[in-house]
Amino acid sequence: MSLSKNLFIGLFMGVALTMVTLNIWGWYLERSVMNGANPWLIQPFLANGPLQMPKSSEGLPRPILPTATNNILDQWMIRPLGKRPVPFSDFKGKVVFLNTWSTTCGPCIAEMPGIEKLQESLQGEPVVFVAVTREDEQAVRTFLHNVPMRVPVYLTNKDAPEDLKATAVPMTIILDRSGKQVYRDVGAMNWDDDDARKFIRDLEKQ
Secondary structure, eight states: OHHHHHHHHHHHHHHHHHHHHHHHHHHHHHHHHHHHSOHHHHGGGSOSSSOOOOSOOTTSOOOOOOOOOOGGGGGOEEEETTSOOEEGGGGTTSEEEEEEOOTTOHHHHHHHHHHHHHHHHTTTSSEEEEEEEOSOHHHHHHHHHHSOOOSOEEEOSSOOOGGGOOSSSSEEEEEOTTSOEEEEEESOOOOOOHHHHHHHHHHHTO
16 A cells, blocks of 8 residues: 555655656747747737837748849740741830740640630730740641640740759740749649730720
8 A cells, every 4th residue: 555655655755856847848849949030029928018110021932023034035946836036126115925845744735725714805005925835846737736725836946044944844934025034933824814804905095
C-alpha cells in the first residue's frame, strides 16, 4: 500500500513539474517570437492593445512586377503558318495580347475558347492577338486540323527576348501600344471577362 502511494505521489509530482516546465517554455517562446519577429504581424492574435505601425516593411515579400521591354523585342521574328517571318515591331501602335502555348498542353487548349471570345469582342479595335509556339509547323498544322483555333498562330525557332521568355505554358503577356509590358501571368485563365476587356480598352486609349 505504501509503495503504491509513493508511486502515485511520484507520478503526480512528475506531471506537475512537466506542466510548470512547459508553461515557462511557452512564455519564453512567446517573448522570443515577439522580440525576434515583426510584432505588428503577431498583434492581431494577442490582446496587447491597438495595432501599431511598424518601422519598416522589410519582412514582407516584394511585389512581382513586369519588366519593361526594350529594342531587342523589335527584332524578334515570328512566322505565321505558311508565310514569311515578321518582326514583332510590326505590332507597335496596337495593344498586343501575346499567348505562348503548346499542342500538348491541356491548360493551353482549355483557355483558348475564352481567348477567342475576347478576340471576337474586340474585333476592329487597335489590339492584336498572337498565339506563339516553338513547335514544328507540321505538328501544329496536324493539331489545328483536328482542333481548329481562331486565334492567329505564329511559329518561332528562337527564344523570345529576355523580357518575354516563357517560364511555363500557357503564359500570357499584354503589351501597351508603345510595346511596354503591362501584364504577365502563367496558367490557364478565363479570358472571356469584362474586366479583361476594360483593361485592354483602357490601354487602347493611351
